[in-house]
Amino acid sequence: MKLKFLRAAAAGLMLTVCSIANAGLIINNFGLTSSDNTITFDEIVFAGNTVVDTQYASLGLTFTSGLKYDAQGSSSFPGISGHYLGNFTPVINPFSIFFSDDQTEAAFGLATNPQTTTFNALLNGVLVESFSTSTSANNSSQGFYGFTGILFDEIQVASNSGSALIDNIQFNNSSSTAVPEPSTLAIFALGIMGLAARRFKKQ
Incomplete structure (x- = not known):
């Protein structure tokens, strides 16, 4: 009876490992x-077309150098409100959002011309998860994109044509959302199964 229970517990834990290993993709109109x-780019205001890279580091974010600050602001695109960053003139492609701490979920507003955009989540420079989807500045059913359920410290955005605007970057404190590495959980699950087999042999 105990052996069956331990096997069931180990199987459940392995299912959890698998679910953590598969990222949840965020594509919606709220994040x-x-x-x-939530970084809105109204926290620190710059002159128009100021190149932004490390200026928001105290708030937990840095960016690929070359993104420019828009001082006029806009609320006409889903996900974009007030000030924002753009990868225009010249187009920076791909560009990345870097988080000071490891994250398990993050999302941000993005507006582009109608195109396909690829989103890559990376941890210490290694690709963790990726997806591509159609993006547009005129689709009211979406406008926020991101990842949840995996560990990452960078989101890279690659567009296949033209510039992109980003705004309203949402993320959590890593201390409150930390998720064990899937490999760690897998080792723990195997340990439980080994313990169950050892006890069964003794009986």
Whole structure:
């Protein structure tokens, strides 16, 4: 009876490992259901076309150098409101959002010309998850994109044509959302199964 219970527990844990290993993709018109931090680019204001890279580091974010600050602001695109960053003139492609701490979920507003955009989640420079989807500045059913359920410290955005605008970057404090590495959980699950087999032999 105990052996069956331990096997069931180990199997359940392995299923959890598999679910954590598969990222949840965020494609909607609101982003995260809740977040500790939202960077709107109104926190620190710059002159128009200022190149932004490390200026928001104290708030937990840095960017690929070359993105430019828009001082006029806009609320006409889903996901974009007030000030924002753009990868225009020259187009920076791909560009990345770097998080000071490891994240398990993050989302941000993105507006582009109608095109296909690829989103890559990376941890220490290694690709963790990726997806491509159609993006547009005129699709009211979406406008926020991101990842949840995996560990990453960078989101890379690659567009196949033209420039992109980003705004309202949402993310959580890693201390409150930390998820064990899938490999760690897998080792733990194997340990439980080994313990069950050892006890069964003794009986």
